[in-house]
Amino acid sequence: MSGAENPASAAGPAAATPRPLTTSMLQAILPNARSQAGVFVAALNNAMARHRIDTAKRIAAFVAQVGHESGQLQYVRELGNNQYLSKYDTGTLALRLGNTPEADGDGQKYRGRGLIQITGRNNYRQCSLGLFGDERLLALPELLEQPQWAAESAAWFWAQNGLNELADRDQFNSITRRINGGLNGLQDRLEIWARARAVLCQSPGD
Numbered sequence: 736m737s738g739a740e741n742p743a744s745a746a747g748p749a750a751a752t753p754r755p756l757t758t759s760m761l762q763a764i765l766p767n768a769r770s771q772a773g774v775f776v777a778a779l780n781n782a783m784a785r786h787r788i789d790t791a792k793r794i795a796a797f798v799a800q801v802g803h804e805s806g807q808l809q810y811v812r813e814l815g816n817n818q819y820l821s822k823y824d825t826g827t828l829a830l831r832l833g834n835t836p837e838a839d840g841d842g843q844k845y846r847g848r849g850l851i852q853i854t855g856r857n858n859y860r861q862c863s864l865g866l867f868g869d870e871r872l873l874a875l876p877e878l879l880e881q882p883q884w885a886a887e888s889a890a891w892f893w894a895q896n897g898l899n900e901l902a903d904r905d906q907f908n909s910i911t912r913r914i915n916g917g918l919n920g921l922q923d924r925l926e927i928w929a930r931a932r933a934v935l936c937q938s939p940g941d
Contacts, residue, residue: 753791753935755780756798764798764931767807775808775850778882782890787899791935796902796910799928801850801889803920807927811885813847813854820846823855833857848879851889851914865891 756779761772768775779798783789788797805811813820823829824842832855834841847854853862856873863872866887871878878884892914893899901910907928911918 753789753794756794760934761798763934764927765802765807767809768802771808775882775886778886781883782886785887786890786894788890788893790903791932792905793899793902795928795931795935796898796907797890797893798931799907799924800893800910800914801886802927802931803924804852804889804914805850805885808850811849811880811882813852815846817843829855831855833860845876848876849885849888851892853879853888853892861895862888862891865895 756776758773758776761776761779762768765772779801783794783797788794802808820843821838822842823832823834823846824840825836825838829842830836832845834845834856841856845854845856845859853859859872859876860870862879863870866872866884879888896913898910898913901907901913907925908918908921911921911924
């Protein structure tokens with residue numbers, strides 16, 4: 736078992752709810768965010784509260800993962816030209832994501848967006864139902880580029896995939912696999928997680 740997976744450390748009483756993130760705390764965790772920390776801090780606090788990302792362990796793991804996925808809050812829209820995004824438009828991956836098999840541009844339309852990169856028609860639909868109770872994101876996928884919905888979509892995905900429970904047990908590699916499908920960018924994620932824990936976790940049991 737790697738140092739990133741330590742279920743035994745979850746033993747003990749639940750930690751008290753930490754105070755909300757501040758811009759300076761977020762900049763300490765994500766130094767490359769710079770002014771974007773101020774843009775996102777309120778949206779992150781609101782989204783985390785709504786989805787029970789409400790202990791130091793949960794917040795540290797969440798901020799580490801969305802920090803990596805968004806390039807430290809710099810990107811809420813997946814980068815790539817039409818050739819790169821065509822992988823979402825036709826073929827096996829497109830079908831798995833619920834996009835049509837035709838080369839009709841829905842791969843580009845439903846590219847990754849938000850702080851955790853919601854991708855594909857099926858995921859946009861489920862996220863839309865979860866956040867709004869309707870399917871508006873299918874018509875307006877760019878909503879996930881706004882700070883409020885970029886944060887809300889990430890927190891919704893986190894809760895839907897049981898990631899709070901993994902964070903409680905310090906199973907960071909497992910969280911990474913559920914978000915990424917593998918361990919891409921693991922070193923960067925771990926470095927951000929270490930900074931987040933230094934800022935947020937005041938004792939081993941937090």
